[in-house]
Structure formats: structure tokens, C-alpha cells
Amino acid sequence: MDRSFFDRKVNEVAPELIGVELLVNGVGGEIVEVEAYSPEEPGSHSFRGRTARNASMFGPPGHAYVYRSYGIHWCLNFVCGPGEVASGILIRALEPASGVDEMRARRGLDDVRLLCAGPGRLCEALGVTGVYDGLPLDEPPFSLRAPSEPHAVVVGPRIGLSKAIDLPWRYGRAGSLFVSRSFNAA
DNA sequence: CAGTGGATGCTCT
């Protein structure tokens, strides 16, 4: 999957990420949950302009934006466009498929359903840290592959925000048991 | 199950 795939608006790209295979150094699985963020909306890190932390978000599409969350976890985003417009997509959950034992070891947990069900869990399972911030998505250690057939997508409000909580910018694979939270009752 | 609170570090006011 070429980095030009991401050179479009977040809410166009985000639903198309559902079902995409994401591997980091060969470990990962199928994306089942994402959230869109864009600079004109106060839920986004880029809403208040460029800073040292969010610099990657202001860079070219098709690159990673990795930041630390609550002092403890890492979270992975894909920078989108069109052009350098400081928008991105948070990868929130995967259905584990490749390197499951390595993910279990990193997470210290057996239950496959909980290995990548949440942005912080996913980064721990895939070994994503701040050193990946700004790296292109179409080169190692990343590997992205589109699904053979598009999947049914469900939509809902984003999770864990105190601002812009009503925007339905969370996308998930319909019926997936590997999402971080159910999409019931918008 | 649902709800609560602590851990923990960095960014921005």
C-alpha cells in the first residue's frame, strides 16, 4: 500500500482502513477500529497549532505520528491529507494475526481479544514507541496491505475525549469481537 | 457487569 493512499481527507481514508493488514516488523493483524482527527476540530492535537510533540502531524501524509498518552502509553496515528493539513487517524484496535506469541510476550497476557483492543495496548503488542514517530508507512518497519474485499463498517462517537464528543468519527469493523469498546447505542 | 481512582510523564497555559 503506497503512502499516496493517505493523501486524502481523514474521513475518506478512515473507513477504508478497516480490514487493512498492519504489520510492524512482521507483527500485527487486521485493523478493526480507527478514529479521525483534523485541525479545525478541538478534539485534535493539531487544533492549537504546531508544537514539538505534534510536528509529524503537520508533515506529509503517509507517515506515522506517535505520541505518549497519559505518561504511560504510546499511540499510533497515520498522517492524512490532502497535502500537509495536520490531520491524522488514530489506530485503536487490531485483530491479531501475525506474531501472536510475540504480542503475548510483550503484553504479558494470553487472551488474544485483549492483545490489541485499544491504542495503548496495540502499541505495546506491536512494539511501537516514540522512535517510530515520523517514519513513512510504506517502508519497513511498517507493512500495510489492503483487504481483498471491503468490509462492512460501523460508525460512532470517538472515545476518551472531553471536546467535540459528538462527532461520529470513530470507525469499526461491523461485528468484530476485537474492538476496544462496542459500537452500541450512539 | 458498572463505576471509581491511581499510575505516570509530558505538553501547554
Added chain:
DNA sequence: GAGCATCCACTGT
């Protein structure tokens, strides 16, 4: 000094 794009353990049903 406040506030997090989170997770886990613990409480009480």
C-alpha cells in the same frame, strides 16, 4: 499547575 486521543485493579452489586 492542569489536563490529558489510556489502562488496570479494585470495589460493589
